[in-house]
Amino acid sequence: MLLGIDVGGTFTDAVLIDGDVICSMAKSETTPDILGGILLSLDRLFSAEKLDKEIIDAEKMRITRVVISSTIVTNALVENKIDQVFLAVMAGPGMSTKGQFPVEPYLATGYIDHRGKVITAEAIDYDLVKKMATGKKVAAVSGKFSVRNQINEKALRGDLKKCNFLKIFSGSELSGELNFIRRTNSAYFSAAVYTKYADFIRQIKKSLNEREINAPVHILKADGGTLPLEASLEQPVEAVFTGPAASVLGIEALKPPSVNTISLDVGGTTTDIAFWEKGQPLMSPKGAVLAGFNTAVRAFHMRSLGLGGDSVIIRTKEGFVVGPERAGRAMALGGRAPTLSDAFITLGLVSFGEGRLAREAMKLYARGEETEKQVAHAVVEAAVKKIKRTIDEMVYQWGIQPVYTVNDIIAGNLFKPELLIGVGGAAPGLVKALGDYMHLPVEIPVGAMVANAIGAALAKPTLTATLRADTTENYYIIPEAGIKAKLPHYFNKQVAQELLTAWLQAAANKWQIIAPVAEIVAYEEFATIHDYISSGKIIYLKMQLQPGVLSHVIGREVAF
Amino acid sequence: MPNLGLVFFPAFDWMISPTHPERQERLLYTRDQLLEEGIFDLPQIREYRPRMASIKDLERVHIGIPSIAKLITPAHLVSAGGCLTAADAVMRGEVKCAFALVRPPGHHAMRVVYGIRGFCTINIEAVMVEYLRSKYGVKKIAIVDTDVHHGDGSQDIFYHDPDVLYISFHQDGRTLYPGTGFPNEAGSPAALGMNLNLPLLPGTGDEGIHRLFDGLIRPVLDEFNPEIIINSAGQDNHFSDPLASMNVTAQGYASLAAKLKADIAVLEGGYSVEAALPYVNTGIVLAMAGMDYSQVIEPDQTALHLQSTECNQRVDQLIDQVGQLWTDREILRKEAMSKCGRQWQRNKSIYYDEEGISENQRETAHYCENCSGYLTIETTAANTRFGDQNAYIVVFNRDTCSICRENAVALALKAKKTGKWDNILIQDKTKSIVANI
Ligand SMILES: [Zn+2]
Numbered sequence: 003m004l005l006g007i008d009v010g011g012t013f014t015d016a017v018l019i020d021g022d023v024i025c026s027m028a029k030s031e032t033t034p035d036i037l038g039g040i041l042l043s044l045d046r047l048f049s050a051e052k053l054d055k056e057i058i059d060a061e062k063m064r065i066t067r068v069v070i071s072s073t074i075v076t077n078a079l080v081e082n083k084i085d086q087v088f089l090a091v092m093a094g095p096g097m098s099t100k101g102q103f104p105v106e107p108y109l110a111t112g113y114i115d116h117r118g119k120v121i122t123a124e125a126i127d128y129d130l131v132k133k134m135a136t137g138k139k140v141a142a143v144s145g146k147f148s149v150r151n152q153i154n155e156k157a158l159r160g161d162l163k164k165c166n167f168l169k170i171f172s173g174s175e176l177s178g179e180l181n182f183i184r185r186t187n188s189a190y191f192s193a194a195v196y197t198k199y200a201d202f203i204r205q206i207k208k209s210l211n212e213r214e215i216n217a218p219v220h221i222l223k224a225d226g227g228t229l230p231l232e233a234s235l236e237q238p239v240e241a242v243f244t245g246p247a248a249s250v251l252g253i254e255a256l257k258p259p260s261v262n263t264i265s266l267d268v269g270g271t272t273t274d275i276a277f278w279e280k281g282q283p284l285m286s287p288k289g290a291v292l293a294g295f296n297t298a299v300r301a302f303h304m305r306s307l308g309l310g311g312d313s314v315i316i317r318t319k320e321g322f323v324v325g326p327e328r329a330g331r332a333m334a335l336g337g338r339a340p341t342l343s344d345a346f347i348t349l350g351l352v353s354f355g356e357g358r359l360a361r362e363a364m365k366l367y368a369r370g371e372e373t374e375k376q377v378a379h380a381v382v383e384a385a386v387k388k389i390k391r392t393i394d395e396m397v398y399q400w401g402i403q404p405v406y407t408v409n410d411i412i413a414g415n416l417f418k419p420e421l422l423i424g425v426g427g428a429a430p431g432l433v434k435a436l437g438d439y440m441h442l443p444v445e446i447p448v449g450a451m452v453a454n455a456i457g458a459a460l461a462k463p464t465l466t467a468t469l470r471a472d473t474t475e476n477y478y479i480i481p482e483a484g485i486k487a488k489l490p491h492y493f494n495k496q497v498a499q500e501l502l503t504a505w506l507q508a509a510a511n512k513w514q515i516i517a518p519v520a521e522i523v524a525y526e527e528f529a530t531i532h533d534y535i536s537s538g539k540i541i542y543l544k545m546q547l548q549p550g551v552l553s554h555v556i557g558r559e560v561a562f
Numbered sequence: 563m564p565n566l567g568l569v570f571f572p573a574f575d576w577m578i579s580p581t582h583p584e585r586q587e588r589l590l591y592t593r594d595q596l597l598e599e600g601i602f603d604l605p606q607i608r609e610y611r612p613r614m615a616s617i618k619d620l621e622r623v624h625i626g627i628p629s630i631a632k633l634i635t636p637a638h639l640v641s642a643g644g645c646l647t648a649a650d651a652v653m654r655g656e657v658k659c660a661f662a663l664v665r666p667p668g669h670h671a672m673r674v675v676y677g678i679r680g681f682c683t684i685n686i687e688a689v690m691v692e693y694l695r696s697k698y699g700v701k702k703i704a705i706v707d708t709d710v711h712h713g714d715g716s717q718d719i720f721y722h723d724p725d726v727l728y729i730s731f732h733q734d735g736r737t738l739y740p741g742t743g744f745p746n747e748a749g750s751p752a753a754l755g756m757n758l759n760l761p762l763l764p765g766t767g768d769e770g771i772h773r774l775f776d777g778l779i780r781p782v783l784d785e786f787n788p789e790i791i792i793n794s795a796g797q798d799n800h801f802s803d804p805l806a807s808m809n810v811t812a813q814g815y816a817s818l819a820a821k822l823k824a825d826i827a828v829l830e831g832g833y834s835v836e837a838a839l840p841y842v843n844t845g846i847v848l849a850m851a852g853m854d855y856s857q858v859i860e861p862d863q864t865a866l867h868l869q870s871t872e873c874n875q876r877v878d879q880l881i882d883q884v885g886q887l888w889t890d891r892e893i894l895r896k897e898a899m900s901k902c903g904r905q906w907q908r909n910k911s912i913y914y915d916e917e918g919i920s921e922n923q924r925e926t927a928h929y930c931e932n933c934s935g936y937l938t939i940e941t942t943a944a945n946t947r948f949g950d951q952n953a954y955i956v957v958f959n960r961d962t963c964s965i966c967r968e969n970a971v972a973l974a975l976k977a978k979k980t981g982k983w984d985n986i987l988i989q990d991k992t993k994s995i996v997a998n999i
Pocket residue numbers: 709710711796798830831832
């Protein structure tokens with residue numbers, strides 16, 4: 003049996019899944035200490051059927067894995083409850099890094115070029131470093147092109163040991179991909195949330211222990227894969243944004259769409275939008291954006307739009323504006339200000355609360371002869387148009403991802419949706435209206451109320467690693483593993499694949515992940531030429547244990 | 563609005579041959595540098611995916627023999643299409659300027675095309691110019707060609723066009739391919755002074771090209787006051803380029819881009835793929851995006867030399883000589899027009915270095931009082947991919963009047979009657995077609 007726990011901003015959900023059956027679900031309010039909410043959810047989960055202790059204990063014994071999805075890291079960032087970080091970078095020549103990082107970094111000496119050659123060796127001004135590091139518990143280091151050669155970054159890390167940081171994060175170990183700024187920011191945010199995250203992990207372990215659940219615990223990552231708790235301590239930044247990822251996986255588990263689909267998770271405050279092709283959620287061509295900064299965190303191609311059932315409504319000269327502020331509860335539920343939900347209730351698109359109060363809410367905005375329904379229509383139209391603009395921007399962003407070959411161009415990259423799927427409390431109203439507007443069919447899967455926890459419970463473990471080999475320089479590097487070694491005597495794509503698979507397998511074993519076969523997600527091979535003579539090859543290979551769900555489940559609706 | 567629209571297309575699956583300078587890997591290190599710097603994430607830059615140009619787009623410029631479609635690869639349609647994407651981005655006001663960082667290049671491709679010459683099959687800037695005219699009605703255009711090689715293709719295509727100012731600085735043709743590009747090649751009588759060639763001494767560096775820009779190119783551009791400035795942004799003036807002998811640095815190129823403020827830049831040559839292109843391109847991109855490029859410095863500067871004093875002397879000489887030509891252009895044009903009467907003719911021997919094709923061409927500009935006239939071209943070529951080829955060609959301009967059209971068609975029919983020509987072709991820019999009659 004699999005246990006999934008989703009610690010959201012408002013609710014903490016838990017589900018227990020056996021095969022394709024959802025055994026039980028529970029919901030409780032998220033508590034400031036996290037722990038309380040989890041414990042309450044667990045207690046509700048196991049007492050739902052009011053079974054006696056023996057049966058409950060037997061059930062707990064059958065749990066093989068627990069997966070937590072949480073917004074805790076995001077919240078820490080949003081509320082600025084993060085640690086001060088000593089950030090040291092080796093930017094070398096190139097674009098100015100001013101304003102690219104959350105803090106002004108210490109600029110260490112050292113430069114690696116695009117072929118991985120050391121142009122300048124690492125060096126620091128220790129007195130200055132000591133001064134800048136005063137009062138900082140954690141550090142992050144990053145160097146341009148360190149994914150091609152980690153020697154400077156490792157040396158810098160070594161030099162900083164003297165400062166006795168609690169933890170030092172290296173950019174090139176967090177991502178093997180090119181993008182110095184994103185890697186640096188990943189390292190920075192990992193450091194910034196580290197102590198908070200470590201504390202969170204302790205809380206989780208403690209609450210599970212207290213409830214005698216001893217199965218291995220994983221955390222859900224933004225890319226929809228899971229990672230064992232201990233492993234995630236090496237990359238806390240990956241645990242950000244897992245809420246939206248969980249909802250995407252939840253949809254995949256409940257009702258994977260077979261056609262090109264847009265899924266919308268409509269909550270009280272936000273709507274999370276994701277794209278699907280051939281039953282798979284699309285991954286973002288770039289990394290996630292955290293607190294306004296680009297990171298190397300792999301994530302789904304998603305947008306979180308400040309628009310939900312509780313969104314405030316304003317009428318301006320140009321028309322209605324919905325969100326991004328939250329008004330509180332709908333007036334139909336006794337709230338004080340008109341919300342988007344009141345408009346849906348007025349139009350009969352959803353049915354909760356008191357219809358009369360919702361209509362009164364709409365009346366507040368009526369001008370002249372306007373009826374409540376006309377007002378509600380205009381409000382919904384404004385909301386739908388706002389979502390459509392975001393969708394259009396997402397289609398554009400998807401369409402411009404880098405294309406390197408003529409074949410890519412001919413293949414094209416236009417995303418054409420054929421279906422809308424809505425989950426979350428306000429989905430029935432909003433997504434149906436959007437479907438009318440976009441002339442697309444709409445599906446609202448059953449069981450969508452706890453989609454996030456279901457997604458977490460069923461998420462597959464993932465690992466990603468890259469290998470780059472340069473046969474002229476006679477070395478290969480796997481940055482995520484910190485490996486740089488001489489090439490074997492005979493080297494080609496297959497050998498590269500074997501080397502990388504071996505490392506992924508070893509890492510999977512270390513973390514006790516039952517690893518499926520790693521798949522190739524990117525491959526490039528170039529002949530290098532010197533003086534019109536072929537001098538060698540550059541091979542780039544990226545492999546991954548693909549994210550996804552372990553099994554599909556049959557949804558069921560429960561009233562909480 | 564973002565400052566720069568960037569169309570990046572490295573064509574990793576296109577090459578002339580595996581060890582040719584125009585091979586798959588050419589923009590690999592540039593791609594790596596741009597990605598590693600995080601260029602594509604900058605809010606000042608909006609990325610565009612290149613579209614494919616159509617055969618019609620190409621036929622507004624080129625007459626391919628036997629046909630342009632038979633001579634190109636899909637990669638050519640993408641690199642030309644990338645230029646059109648860049649042009650659209652600027653003309654629609656989505657970005658202030660744009661850079662088509664694409665390959666294959668184009669500035670050695672002439673109006674008549676039999677194959678690849680100087681690594682080029684179609685002239686992607688010229689295709690963009692004609693597109694700007696037919697789609698957006700742009701009239702006055704300046705092209706500043708900063709490639710080390712003389713852009714003989716661009717010169718050929720715009721030689722009769724008084725509304726296109728073509729300025730090229732390059733390593734002196736006596737020391738480098740294609741061997742042309744001297745100040746006396748200044749345009750046909752109707753467009754005299756609109757083709758400004760500035761051959762520099764080998765070894766010229768940042769100092770020389772900036773002296774030339776400040777002393778001549780900037781004032782000429784200011785006076786011409788074009789609606790659009792295009793930069794044929796070749797990068798083989800770089801001190802490490804294996805094909806040429808100049809001394810320009812990434813800083814030299816970037817600060818030139820900052821001064822020039824081109825509306826659209828298009829990559830041309832540049833074959834120091836590891837030591838120069840990653841830095842020059844980063845520098846140009848940052849400069850066009852209005853960002854700080856002062857730290858973009860090549861790590862390896864061992865091949866960089868100070869330019870000799872003769873280099874600046876040549877620059878000063880060009881500023882005088884070509885400056886005078888520019889100042890006197892109206893008078894010179896009148897003189898030349900009255901001297902040649904209703905027709906002006908030139909003979910060309912064109913060699914296609916990649917394919918060993920030799921072409922002989924006679925081009926005649928026919929003048930008219932009511933319009934800009936038309937061209938007739940007689941061309942024969944040996945050793946093409948399709949054997950020996952020839953054609954009699956009539957080219958209508960946008961404003962060619964009905965009388966001229968009748969006269970031209972009569973000439974074409976007369977040529978057909980001789981039985982000498984395998985192809986009788988009429989290019990009509992307003993209809994974007996080349997028709998065989
Ligand atoms: Zn060139």
